[in-house]
Amino acid sequence: MKTNGNTILMTGGGSGIGEALAHRFHDRGDTVIIAGRRQDALDRAAAGRERIHTAVLDVEDDAAVQSFARQIVADFPALNILFNNAGIMRFEDLTGRRDLSDAEATVTTNLLGPIRLTNALIDHLVAQPDAAIVNVTSGLAFVPLVATPTYSATKAAIHSYTVSLRTQLAGKVEVIELAPPGVQTDLTPGQARRPGYMPLEAFADAVAAQFAQDPTPSEILVDEVQFLRQAEREGRFDETLKTLTERAAAQRKAGDA
Template sequence: MNITGNTVFIPGATSGIGLGLALRLRDKGNTVIVGGRRTDVLARLAEEHPGLGTVEIDTTDPASIEAAAASVLARYPSLDALITMAGIMRPEDLRDPGFLATAEATVETNLLGPIRLIAAFLPALLARPSATVITVTSGLAYVPLPLTPTYNATKAAVHSFTESLRVQLAGSSVQVIELVPPAVRTSLMNQENSPIAMPLDDYLDETVGLLEKQPDAQQILVERVRWQRDAVAEGRYDEVLGVLSGRYRD
């Protein structure tokens, strides 16, 4: 992916990593459109960040995805990048049958959302001379945080889906990149001030730098996430799982 001159749609980019990445990419000379459910938040972002496009989208609703895709492609026919950023992360107690509602919502948002987005936008991206799909997984796709079992599972599934997508699109005009964040100081799991999470600006600096230096990358891995990403290959899986098992316990 070239770091400049793109037209990029990022659903789920009204806060946290998504918004930060949207603004960094805009500042690199890209046309960026962010998507979200709340029209008031979208209006505020458009006012606060001139040049940032907005579109209403609920990535848990197939009809909303189809409507947003039609709107984005009509307004931005040169769209050549999709970043499937939207996601939720919630704790679950698997001993309590009530966890099922959280699990279903997590699958709907974190797994079906990206799959539906790719289905909606891929035909248009394939028609471009050069295009990019960026999925967003997590270090927890490689070693799970036991407190959030369905979140971990969806991120592992998106990783697997991304690998298959890349193989199927080999030889096409579409590059497939997997963004693999560690824990980052965002509102996800109330980690804004967590000492064990990576500062947001540091994560964005390193990520954009890697995108710039590695235009042919298949994965974007900041150093902080390699502790999880490389645990199996380095024989540290049980150690890392043990550390994660002790985190966020009540």
């Protein structure tokens, strides 16, 4: 991935990781289109940065995704980077019959959303020089947080999908996976203040440093996520699952108190 001069589409760009990285890419010389559901949040994220543009997108609506992709290509023909970042995370109790609306929305946003948008833009990207697709997964793709089972499952699925996408697009489009640890954002209630989570600005700085490398790593992994990423490889999956479950419960309790 070029280290400047890109035209990047960043979904989920109105807040959190998407906003922070959009600012980093803008400030190094890229043009960034931030997409999200709320125009007010997008306007706030773009304020004062002349090369950040905004576009409303609801990734839950397939027809809207297709129309959005056509318009973005028309408005930004130099688009060469798709950054699939939009996602939602919901806590779920699996011990009894329940309303599945949270689970279904999570699958639609976190899994179908990136697949649909990638599909809608792939012909354009294949024809672009220095094209890349960045899929944001999670450390929970490798060791699930049992309190957020569908979220963890969608991130594991996107990790697998990214491996296949990278292999099929080899020599045509660079495919990169960004797997964050727990970061202090508003992804879940109270998370922005939750102890033990990585501060957002520190995370964005560390990620930006890896995107500045040439060549860009196929996996962008900050030190804080290696505990999860390497758990199975190092033969400590069960231990890590237990530790993660207990630690996450304690962090939420402490942060919400």
